[in-house]
Amino acid sequence: MEFSLAPDVEALRQRLQAFVATEIMPLEGDPESYDAHENIKLSLLEPLRAKARDAGLWALQMPQERGGQGLSVAAMAACYEEMGRSIFGPVVFNCAAPDDGNMILLEKVATEAQKARWLQPIVDGKVRSAFAMTEPAPGAGSDPGLMRSRAERNGNAWVLSGHKWFITGAGVAEHFVIVVRTSDDQRKGLTAFLVHRDAPGLIIGRRIPIMGPEEHGGHCEVSLDNLQVPDDDRLMEVGDGLKVTQIRLGTARLTHCMRWLGMARRAMEIAGPHVSERQSFGQPLADHEGVQWLLGEAAMAIEVGRLLTMRAAVKLDGGDFARKEISMAKIQVSETLHKVVDTAIQLLGARGYSKDTPLEWMYRYARQARLVDGASEVHKMVLARAFLQEGRDFWGWE
Incomplete structure (x- = not known):
């Protein structure tokens, strides 16, 4: 069992450590660095993101051909730990939730056309994203099998209806991955769809107040009101939502x-x-x-x-x-x-x-x-x- 890091990963970890210490941590002590929801102000975030990109510290989880660093998960473990030392760190490097998980998902399972449209803008830092699964009781929480939001097929499209909540980042997200029920099958009853914020029927509601500081975009309620989604924007196959x-x-x-x-x-x-x-x-x-x-x-x-x-x-x-x-x-x-x-x-x-x-x-x-x-x-x-x-x-x- 080998616990040492490869030389290139160790060098990257040290560069991250230095960037966090010199560029990000000094901002934490200034009350003017925070937005109304206790995260870093966007006016400070964007210049830092540009510096991180120029320093070759951008999107560590994405392949190099997408503009990332192409790290393995084990290499990510060492490097994410370093950026996590600052409360502002992960978002500066485009490695913060929920974009981080959404990028990894889309890189693994989306079609090439879907990656070009839905993934690459997130990798480039041009848009933010959200993953919409959780629902109010008695709907889905830790148990996706309780999903109540539904989609009905209508020709070459789907019509989504339902109610989601505590959707992290929804307040600023433009790209959504939404999981709904398409049948009553216990294992193959859920399907995922890709939806743009401007789609008619996607309603971003209340930003739910929480105890702690928030990610950019907060945790919102989201309504699906006869939201029509083309079948081309289905992620994976029908029934693959779980x-x-x-x-x-x-x-x-x-x-x-x-x-x-x-x-x-x-x-x-x-x-x-x-x-x-x-x-x-x-x-x-x-x-x-x-x-x-x-x-x-x-x-x-x-x-x-x-x-x-x-x-x-x-x-x-x-x-x-x-x-x-x-x-x-x-x-x-x-x-x-x-x-x-x-x-x-x-x-x-x-x-x-x-x-x-x-x-x-x-x-x-x-x-x-x-x-x-x-x-x-x-x-x-x-x-x-x-x-x-x-x-x-x-x-x-x-």
Whole structure:
């Protein structure tokens, strides 16, 4: 088992690290850098994106012929972790959700004509995108089988009707991947379609207020009101919608983990100097055993998350769906992120709770990690089923 990075990947990681430190992190301390939804202002984002593109740090997940860097998933793991150290980082490099997952999906399964129309503008940073699957109860959430939005065929087109919500990025997205029901078949009853924001019948409704900072475009309700979609804009075959969601969400869950590990590391980087310098009862905080236990547990949890993430990444690169490996990484990293940021705030005391550091931003952001792309409890169910099916082979070696 080889854990070292190839020289070219290590060089790229170091360039990302330097870019994040010099170009992006300094903006985080200025309140004027933030928009109304606590993300980086577009007036600052676009010049940074141009710099990232010129520096050869753009769209790491996309093939070079599309203008990306052509990284493997394992190489992405190391590099996404570096960009995730800044709360503004991933979006600067066009590696942020939901565009990141949508680009990976379309590159894998779209036709060449669909890639030219729907994918390339996202890669180029000209448009944003959204993936519309989740519905209000009793509709689809972690269980796509509960899908209530439907599409009925009408000649060479489809008519979509239904209601989606918590659609990330929908407030600014121009390209949508929308999953709806086309039959009552349990496995082949869903189909995915590509839709432009301006299509009559696609209604972007309420931007749902949330606890934490938002991605650009927020989390919106979306109505499908007799939305007509040409059959040419169907993604994959009729009935392949569940497959689309599995392909889309598998890698997307893992890239979330990569970015979250960077954020967890950053929280520790903020806490480390503080406990080394801050005096308490005649000695630095770092000399207190209780503080050392907190730091040691946090550091170990991050490393466990890194190993699980890299193992899943290597399996994806080998052509495996890596379902149980991704579930393990998703549980470990999402829960580690929340705990590590909480630990950093505890160690900094009132300063950590204030807006003098990014920790309170991270804390509110981190709470969603245990919910998005499948709650921790759902992923534990996945692991339980895998164990019951595989028995002792659950822990096999490749």
